[in-house]
Amino acid sequence: MSAASIKEVARHAGVSLGTVSNVLNRPNRVAPATRQRVLDAIAELGYVRNDSARQLRAGHSRTIAIVVLDVANPFFTDVVRGAEQVVEEAGAMLVVCNSGEDRARERRHLELLEEQRVRGVLITPVGHGGQPDLERLHNRGIPVVLVDRESGRANCCSVAVDDVLGGRLAMEHLLEQGHRRVAYLGGPFSIPQVADRHAGAAAALAAHGDTGELRVAPTDTLTVSAGRRAAAELVTLPVRQRPTAVFCANDLIALGVLQELTTRGLRVPDDVAIVGYDDIEFAGAAAVPLSSVRQPREQLGRTAAQLLLEEAETGATHRHRHVVFQPELVVRHSSDRPRR
Amino acid sequence: MSAASIKEVARHAGVSLGTVSNVLNRPNRVAPATRQRVLDAIAELGYVRNDSARQLRAGHSRTIAIVVLDVANPFFTDVVRGAEQVVEEAGAMLVVCNSGEDRARERRHLELLEEQRVRGVLITPVGHGGQPDLERLHNRGIPVVLVDRESGRANCCSVAVDDVLGGRLAMEHLLEQGHRRVAYLGGPFSIPQVADRHAGAAAALAAHGDTGELRVAPTDTLTVSAGRRAAAELVTLPVRQRPTAVFCANDLIALGVLQELTTRGLRVPDDVAIVGYDDIEFAGAAAVPLSSVRQPREQLGRTAAQLLLEEAETGATHRHRHVVFQPELVVRHSSDRPRR
DNA sequence: CAGACTGCATGAAACGATTCAGAAGAGGGT
DNA sequence: ACCCTCTTCTGAATCGTTTCATGCAGTCTG
Structure with missing residues (x-):
């Protein structure tokens, strides 16, 4: 024994x-x-x-932690898979911690990770990421890489996806298909992603020159049922004012919209076209396969892990980098040019 | 610094x-x-x-690991959330490891966890679970709890859901709705869950007395596209032989079936009724809200963690327990009684 | 053959927290 | 004065690993 x-x-x-x-x-x-x-x-x-003894001697462990907002969110699970590949290749171990969008839990995790002297932390912080907790980790010499957050002028690396571009791509596509009255569904706007995607769409419309309208239908969350509610309201508009297309801040909302519209006898894409965001697994499997903006999620995780390992090895001489990926639009049938 | x-x-x-x-x-x-x-x-x-020093002295760490087959699978993410609650309440830390259904990775994770002297391991092992790796952990005094696997006569606790009962519930429901020609879609049958759910359905049919048919349409995986292919094949049957209902081994298959049938102009549930399994988030948000067998996933995680903590504390005097939960059928519209 | 070098093995010291036997001091009772 | 008890604090020993200065043979060089 x-x-x-x-x-x-x-x-x-x-x-x-x-x-x-x-x-x-x-x-x-x-x-x-x-x-x-x-x-x-x-x-x-x-x-x-005995790894404890090893670590004690070495001064730090060989594990790397990733702290995500929600383990059940397909976005994060893909990021985790990407990070895993890189971390394991480097002979280290990745542990996944779940903050559940809760600041207190996030803090508690970070404290425990600090006690464990982890080699580094990948994190999508609750809120915008100016946390003093992260500052502390950094001061203690534990590298931190922000995932899907701009670090601003901050003192750590970050990886993110250009959400403004994503919004632009979606909107340009809808304009090309001939739509001029478009609605943007999503919220709350306090989430940077929601605001950025809208900003991109608005910019695309402005650049297009033609007159056109981008109506904002704010939602309180990014869920299927929020999408249904928003769609139910759109439908009450007089036909001449009703948007011919909607761009949704994520796929869950888009699926809700699709479902509600179908239930009420409107055809997608002929009466209303839809573009979603995230390209989750079910986007392609919806009743009408959903056009959606895809982010390189695994790539995001891989790059984040690489930056972290790099920083952990080079130490003080390290120069922080901010990598921004470009999303791509996956066109399926929910945004086909309407037959009229 | x-x-x-x-x-x-x-x-x-x-x-x-x-x-x-x-x-x-x-x-x-x-x-x-x-x-x-x-x-x-x-x-x-x-x-x-410094936790390393603490652990070195104490002889073991305060972290508990959960090794899952796929971090992206909604089933496991819910189990993780359940386990998290209990583990954090106990002041310990839960780390999530992903075996990705790969024996080698699973083994590597277990080795690292052993080096770390983790307090215990929750695991859904790749394959049936007679692993020598688990045996080793146990011999070393590290408690192991099997999740969603029967441990047979094995020397550890386990938590599982009664899949035979789940199959029976689904089939009984379809029989009640008047269906007599039913198809079971799923595979491979080497997965215990797939076989058990079928066994339950078959048992329900046998118990029902009436003549009736349970046709098996095996699939090679449990994915949406596998469901589409299987449905495409069913549709080619002459109407008098075509099943009036299908029971799917999981919701992904069910969604594929729903999509394919709709595309081909068949109405759900009027032409073909569908019952899925797992009650994933999108089951209720499908074009036709899906009836599905729900497993108490968080509960599974919570109980597993409780058993583990219990064993870790009582030590040698511990008696292994095998907890089996009962699934429940969530009836939505995909299995409404057909109007004819 | 002295000196330098190589290859291999040794074991004490260090990492940082916990524990435990016991010292030191205060107070009470006789 | 003496013995007890109780509270509070001390510091050496310990956990298992890694590292490094050191030692010991044997080999090569000039």
Whole structure:
């Protein structure tokens, strides 16, 4: 049972502590015969390294943490998968922590991670990210990379996706399909993504020159049912004022809109076209396959992890970088040119 | 920068090591005045406990790991959320590891977790769960709880959901709605869940007495596109042989079926009724809201974590338990009684 | 053959927290 | 004065690993 230490391995193999350690960490410094004896002893005793002792000595662990707003959100799960690839390649371990959009839980996680002397932290902070908690980590020499947040003038790396561009792409596409009355559904606008996507759409309309209208139908959350409610309201408009297309701040809203419109006998895309955002797995599997703006989610995770590892290795000489990815529009049927 | 140790705190406050430790761990053993001086020193130096040293001394960590087959699967994310609640309440930390259905990665994770001397492991193992890796953990005194796997005669606790019952509930419901030709879509049957759900459905049909048919349309995966393909094939049957209802091994398949049938002009539920399994978030938001068998996913996670903590505390005297939860059928519109 | 070098093995010191036997001092009782 | 008890504080020992100065043979060089 339990707890065979390096010392017992040494005794068993008839060598000293240091030699066993060398076999483990610099095998080629040890004569083959000796090495084999040690390896046999290890196998026989079922010895397993004690990482706590290692870390204590090393001053830090080899694990990297990612703190996400919601483990169940497909956006984050894909980011996690991306980060995982890079971290594991580097022989480290990725642990996933869930803040659940709760500042207190976020703080508690960060405290525990700090106690564990993690090698670095990837985080999408609750709120905008000017947290003093993050500041503290940084001061303590623990690298932090912001995910899907602009760090502004801040003192850490960040990876994000250009949401303004995403909004523009969606709007340009709708304009090309001939739409001139478009609604933007989403909210709250306190979420940077929601505001940016709208700003992009508005900019595209302005650049287009033609007269045209971008009506904003704010929602209180980014959920399917919020989408349904918003759609129900749009439908009450007189036909001549009713938007011929809607651009939704995310796919959940878009799915809600699709569902509500269909229920009320409006055809998508012939009566109302829809473009969503995020390209979640179900976007393509909806009753009418949904056009959507896709973000390079795994890529985001991979890059974030790379930046972190880089910073962890170079240390003080590190120069912070801010990587911004470009989203792409995936055109499916919900935004086909209406047949009239 | 970095690394204020307990020793420096002691010097700063003019007390000994042991006193600082007491302030941290048994504050009431220390005179209030002294305690305050120590706390001030801690605040001033920005001291943070070093968990590695703590663990080294204690012999084990306070983190609990959960190893899941797929971080992106809504089933597991809910289980994680449930486990989180319990683990955090107990003042421990939950780390999520992703095996991605890959035995090698699973093994690597377990090795690292063992090196870290985690307090316990919740796991849905790749395959059936007779792994020697798990055996090793157990021998080393690290409690293991199987999630969504029957441990058979095995030497650890387990939590699971009765999939046979779930299959029965779905089938009984369809029989009640008057269906006599039903298809079961799902696969591969090597997945215990797929086989059990079918077994339950078959049992319900047999118990019903009446003649009736349960046709099996095996799929190679449990995805939306697999569902579409299977549905496309069903549609080619002569109307008199075509099933009037399908029971799908999970919701993704069900959504695929719904989509394909709709595309081909068949009405759900009037021409074909559908019952899915898992009750994922999108089940209720589908074009036709989907009837589905719901598993108590968070509950599963909570209970698993409770069993684990219990075992970690009681130690050798622990008696393993196997908890089986009952699923429930959520009836929506995809299985409404057909109007004819 | 002295001196330099190489290859291999050694074991004490350090990392930082916890624990525990016991010292020091205060107060009470006789 | 003496013995007890109680509270409060002390500091050495300990956990398991890594590192590094050191030692010991043997080999090569001139």
